[in-house]
Amino acid sequence: MCRLFGLAAGRRRISASFWLLDAPYSILLQSHRNPDGAGLGTFDEDGRPRVEKAPIAAYLNTDFAREAKERHSCTFLAHLRYGTGTPVALRNTHPFEMEGRLCAHNGNVADLPALKEHLGPDLARVHGDTDSELVFALITRETLRAGGDVVEGVSRALSWLADNVPVSAVNLIITSAHEMWAVRWPDTHDLFLIDNRVLSEPMDRHSSHGMRIRSAELGEHPSVLVASEKLDDSRGWQLIQPGELIHVSADLSVTRTRVIDGPPRFPLAPITHD
Numbered sequence: 518m519c520r521l522f523g524l525a526a527g528r529r530r531i532s533a534s535f536w537l538l539d540a541p542y543s544i545l546l547q548s549h550r551n552p553d554g555a556g557l558g559t560f561d562e563d564g565r566p567r568v569e570k571a572p573i574a575a576y577l578n579t580d581f582a583r584e585a586k587e588r589h590s591c592t593f594l595a596h597l598r599y600g601t602g603t604p605v606a607l608r609n610t611h612p613f614e615m616e617g618r619l620c621a622h623n624g625n626v627a628d629l630p631a632l633k634e635h636l637g638p639d640l641a642r643v644h645g646d647t648d649s650e651l652v653f654a655l656i657t658r659e660t661l662r663a664g665g666d667v668v669e670g671v672s673r674a675l676s677w678l679a680d681n682v683p684v685s686a687v688n689l690i691i692t693s694a695h696e697m698w699a700v701r702w703p704d705t706h707d708l709f710l711i712d713n714r715v716l717s718e719p720m721d722r723h724s725s726h727g728m729r730i731r732s733a734e735l736g737e738h739p740s741v742l743v744a745s746e747k748l749d750d751s752r753g754w755q756l757i758q759p760g761e762l763i764h765v766s767a768d769l770s771v772t773r774t775r776v777i778d779g780p781p782r783f784p785l786a787p788i789t790h791d
Contacts, residue, residue: 518623518745520745522593522690523595523699525692526592528591530590537595538585541750542748544748545575548574548597551574552599553598554572554600554609555581556611557584557593572609591694594619594620596612606645609647613645618692618693622652622688623689623708624706626648626683628682629651635655639655639657652674652678652687653691655674655678659674671700671776672762679777679779679781681782683784686705686706688706695767697765698764703759703760703781704759708743708756709743709755711741711744713740739769760778760779761775
């Protein structure tokens with residue numbers, strides 16, 4: 518099962534190196550169980566997306582560690598891939614970019630010929646073989662049709678998927694230069710949120726090596742995080758509800774919208790591994 522990580526810090530450029538590299542259950546540690554690719558997506562100061570990814574495990578990729586340490590951004594999106602049939606290749610490594618947004622996905626959607634037919638000319642946005650990129654292309658098209666409203670775009674896309682193709686899960690995170698959207702549907706896989714917007718003092722946390730870390734940057738700069746599994750033992754992690762979409766805006770306000778009710782019409786058994 519793939520792993521997702523997203524962070525939004527509003528309009529303040531910060532580092533996410535603690536969560537990516539040093540947290541007790543960091544993205545780097547999780548990559549030992551998800552070896553088929555890793556990617557990190559951020560945005561430059563001018564708002565241009567920047568993606569570094571490779572079809573190898575993050576713990577084997579020195580570039581991943583270097584970028585995680587050096588990169589500052591208002592939003593972060595990381596993905597660890599566990600391949601489920603499509604080739605282990607750069608074209609199939611998340612995050613994907615469309616219309617200035619980045620997306621990473623965890624789950625499975627079947628009957629891809631039907632989805633491709635439904636996309637029609639918008640299939641030209643897709644360059645790889647994964648169901649994830651096809652789902653992002655559908656969300657992108659529906660968002661454009663909704664006048665740029667990502668919440669509505671996700672809602673329309675999930676409604677079509679729910680009625681027309683087999684689905685095990687569509688857990689995903691989308692980021693722009695200053696915003697983040699995350700959805701969990703249905704209840705097949707977990708997706709957690711932790712709200713660090715109100716912090717009275719610097720965080721006092723322990724790294725994966727047992728060392729205590731007091732990070733002024735983490736403590737002084739509010740943020741909202743979303744991840745497939747809890748990255749530390751804080752009690753603040755909340756399980757996102759099935760069908761619920763979380764939107765973190767540029768001013769760090771958080772809205773929760775139910776974008777779909779119930780399970781898919783054609784449930785698909787999830788692909789699991791040890």
